[in-house]
Amino acid sequence: MLKITDLHASIDDKxxxxxxxxxxxxxxxxxxxxxxxxxxxxxxxxxxxxPDYSVxxxxxxxxxxxxxxxxxxxxxxxxxxxxxFLAMQHPVEIGGISNFQFLKEITKSHCLxxxxxxxxxxxxxxxxxxxxxxxxxxSDFLDRSINDGFSGGEKKRNEVLQMLLLKPNLIxxxxxxxxxxxxxxxxxxxxxxxFQNSERSFLLVTHYHRILEKIKPDFVxxxxxxxxxxxxxxxxxxxxxxxxxxxxx
Amino acid sequence: MSTTKExxxxxxxxxxxxxxxxxxxxxKETIYKISAKKKEPQWMLExxxxxxxxxxxxxxxxxxxxxxxxxxYQDVIYYAEPKNIEKKKKNYEDLDPELIxxxxxLGIPINEQKRISGVAVDAVFDSVSIATTHNEVLDxxxxxxxxxxxxxxxxxxxxxxxxxxxVPYTDNYFAALNAAVFTDGSFCYIPKNVKCPLDLSTYFRIxxxxxxxxxxxxxxxxxxxxxxxxxxxxxxxNDKNQLHAAVVELVALDDAIIxxxxxxxxYPGDKNGNGGIYNFVTKRGQxxxxxSQISWTQVETGSAITWKYxxxxxxxxxxxxxxxxxxxxxxxxxADTGTKMIHIGKNTKSVIISKGISxxxxxxxxxxxxxxxxxxxxxxxxxxCDSMLVGSNSQAHTYPVMDIKNNxxxxxxxxxxxxxxxxxxxYLQSRGLSxxxxxxxxxxxxxxxxxxxxxxxxxxxxxxxxxxxxxNSVG
Numbered sequence: 095m096l097k098i099t100d101l102h103a104s105i106d107d108k109x110x111x112x113x114x115x116x117x118x119x120x121x122x123x124x125x126x127x128x129x130x131x132x133x134x135x136x137x138x139x140x141x142x143x144x145p146d147y148s149v150x151x152x153x154x155x156x157x158x159x160x161x162x163x164x165x166x167x168x169x170x171x172x173x174x175x176x177x178x179f180l181a182m183q184h185p186v187e188i189g190g191i192s193n194f195q196f197l198k199e200i201t202k203s204h205c206l207x208x209x210x211x212x213x214x215x216x217x218x219x220x221x222x223x224x225x226x227x228x229x230x231x232x233s234d235f236l237d238r239s240i241n242d243g244f245s246g247g248e249k250k251r252n253e254v255l256q257m258l259l260l261k262p263n264l265i266x267x268x269x270x271x272x273x274x275x276x277x278x279x280x281x282x283x284x285x286x287x288x289f290q291n292s293e294r295s296f297l298l299v300t301h302y303h304r305i306l307e308k309i310k311p312d313f314v315x316x317x318x319x320x321x322x323x324x325x326x327x328x329x330x331x332x333x334x335x336x337x338x339x340x341x342x343x
Numbered sequence: 344m345s346t347t348k349e350x351x352x353x354x355x356x357x358x359x360x361x362x363x364x365x366x367x368x369x370x371k372e373t374i375y376k377i378s379a380k381k382k383e384p385q386w387m388l389e390x391x392x393x394x395x396x397x398x399x400x401x402x403x404x405x406x407x408x409x410x411x412x413x414x415x416y417q418d419v420i421y422y423a424e425p426k427n428i429e430k431k432k433k434n435y436e437d438l439d440p441e442l443i444x445x446x447x448x449l450g451i452p453i454n455e456q457k458r459i460s461g462v463a464v465d466a467v468f469d470s471v472s473i474a475t476t477h478n479e480v481l482d483x484x485x486x487x488x489x490x491x492x493x494x495x496x497x498x499x500x501x502x503x504x505x506x507x508x509x510v511p512y513t514d515n516y517f518a519a520l521n522a523a524v525f526t527d528g529s530f531c532y533i534p535k536n537v538k539c540p541l542d543l544s545t546y547f548r549i550x551x552x553x554x555x556x557x558x559x560x561x562x563x564x565x566x567x568x569x570x571x572x573x574x575x576x577x578x579x580x581n582d583k584n585q586l587h588a589a590v591v592e593l594v595a596l597d598d599a600i601i602x603x604x605x606x607x608x609x610y611p612g613d614k615n616g617n618g619g620i621y622n623f624v625t626k627r628g629q630x631x632x633x634x635s636q637i638s639w640t641q642v643e644t645g646s647a648i649t650w651k652y653x654x655x656x657x658x659x660x661x662x663x664x665x666x667x668x669x670x671x672x673x674x675x676x677x678a679d680t681g682t683k684m685i686h687i688g689k690n691t692k693s694v695i696i697s698k699g700i701s702x703x704x705x706x707x708x709x710x711x712x713x714x715x716x717x718x719x720x721x722x723x724x725x726x727x728c729d730s731m732l733v734g735s736n737s738q739a740h741t742y743p744v745m746d747i748k749n750n751x752x753x754x755x756x757x758x759x760x761x762x763x764x765x766x767x768x769x770y771l772q773s774r775g776l777s778x779x780x781x782x783x784x785x786x787x788x789x790x791x792x793x794x795x796x797x798x799x800x801x802x803x804x805x806x807x808x809x810x811x812x813x814x815n816s817v818g
Contacts, residue, residue: 142773145765170772171780180773186766190788199784200774207775239788256774 095120095264095295101152102320103140110136110147112320118264121292125306126299127331128317129339134299135183137317138266142180143170158263175207179262181253183269183299188240193252196240197222197259204260225255230281246273254282258289267298271305283308303335318343351811355580355610358445358550362469364423367553369416371395374523377422381492381526384499394512394522401516407679408708408740409648411584411621419555419586421524424471432473442473449577451546462573462800463488465545469554470526477541487532488543491559494530501532505563509592509629509656517623517650521590525559528589533568533599542571542798549578549585549609549620558589564599566632572603573801577645578610582618584647589624597632597659602640604797606805609645616675616704619647626653627683630662630691638665639682640796642805644812647676652710654683657691657719664693667793669805672705672737673812681711681742686719686752695726698790699741702733702813708740715752722752730760731789733813761789783810 096118103111110133118124128134140147141154143165154165158177165173188196198218205212213221223233229251241249250270257265267286271279286309290296298311306314306328314330315322316339324330324342334342365376374395378388403413431437435454446453446466453466453474463477465488472490481488487498494502512522529545549556564570578585587609595601603626612619622645628637639653655664666682684693693713701707707730715722730739741758763785771781786809787794794802 144769169777170769171775171777174773174775182770182773186764186770188767188770188785188788189761190791191784195788196771196774196784199776199780200771203775203780260775 097155123296125311177263180266194236354577357579361426398519423469485534528559531562536567539570544573547576555586560591591626593628595635604640612647622646624651629656633659640667643670649678676705679708686715686722690721701737712744
């Protein structure tokens, strides 16, 4: 599904990734861990074309329905329309546009891309409210501006709601657990587990072990100095939880 | 990041046509010549001359935020018209095809076959009105819609009764100049209890280089009448600054409603701030009768410099004034715009909604005053002034003044400043919206309280104009 080869990237001449390799197959859940400042959050931004970052070499190959795409040649919106979703660590607030209007516009855009008729307002509202209830988001969030005045936890739930709504194939979850209390974490972990299937792949970035206990990753990678220095299975995450990173670096 | 690409200005073409114009310069002689050209009655000429004498005693105003060199009024052409237009415009077939094409390109067909349904148009080209459409429909209900030059001759008594009564020539420097040298503009009269069956629209086009355009418009809504009036303006790209100094007067009698909308898209100059129109305009409406209403809706997207404060004088009891404005500046544009709401009558009400968007190196100023005189018991005002910054080199200023001399007045004011950031755009794009869709969503969200007051055909144009002007500015 995703094949990253020898990726080098920087921001303002500062090198962030220095030869990163990663291969994610359909249905797999990968987790990236690493000490602060290792470039964990950067990776998901680079994969979704954040304008601040530039890639100097390497390739990012994304395969959907046997068709290979180079994410480096696609705009952020095309990446999204082709089934890649990033749940952001810090979703921005945008005033003046109601959440419903926003969700309607993005759904419309995705429907258009897939060549299917857009859901009418009434049905869409029902679908969204259903998801909101599942994620324990207050129903008035539809009338509020995008993320405006949302608590940290509400913003994260809104990200997950968009994921459930757009039904992407490749999902990056960037520090989804930060800002969530234990109830919030349980709700979101449950939604993600229900959303997992043999076709969908996940890349999870986290500092903490507690979300991994709930969503057991198939692979764990440790990012340091712009590349993976260690990869393993779930037991690696447990070892890091117990011993920290010092034995690795 | 500032833009490196020149923004598109779709209306920057020049019409190649034989023109007849005065030599540059402004003396009494110029005024005699304008008046003779228009075959005006003596009182109009005398009015012009009085205004000219008064103008000479005044100083060019520089109290606003706009920075510009003192203008050389002798370096301006005060009258320009397509050759033999007076004869030719009597018969549509005789009009120069270039002129017809020009207005067609601007989306304002003056051809009776192609004309826009539901809108009567007065097309003004440099100093002269070329054509007005839909006259027969308006005649049936007694609505007068023609050029002001024609009205001064054909509807002399009506013009004489109202001309200069809302904006006297003593009002300000540019109003005095306009009163002396105005050339054309529109005149509308809506009779008692008539709901104007069409929207009325004037389209102003500056074509000739070094010409100043001195528009004069007078609109009277008699008792119980209603009119929707639209105004558009464009000019060719020209590396020298050009002056457009207009005066617009509105009069609403008892129970009359005037809705006046402008989409201003004068040439704003190039990306380095060379050229562009100086838009120095006095617009004022008087709610003279009880329960009358005047609303100004403006979308200001052009001009190198804008100096414009469409105002309402609320004289009649229970009268209402509204000001809805979106002012967009980019590159090196400067806009100093806002409104005056003057409450004189009892239980008068006013609403001000102003949205300023500044990008690149531009400066955008809201300047407004709400005045409640001692006579205005129970006056109410609500003001909301929001600014949005795009990029990091632009400026937004807000100068709201409240001058309240009656303690029964209820005045509310809200203000905010926000910024379109790269992160907001990235967020929307990462959800599947294109850069254009994202900007449009943000800007429409910001401006929706103003856009919703525009007539449908104008609001679509306004939205796409604003989007086009903001392309490449966000960074």
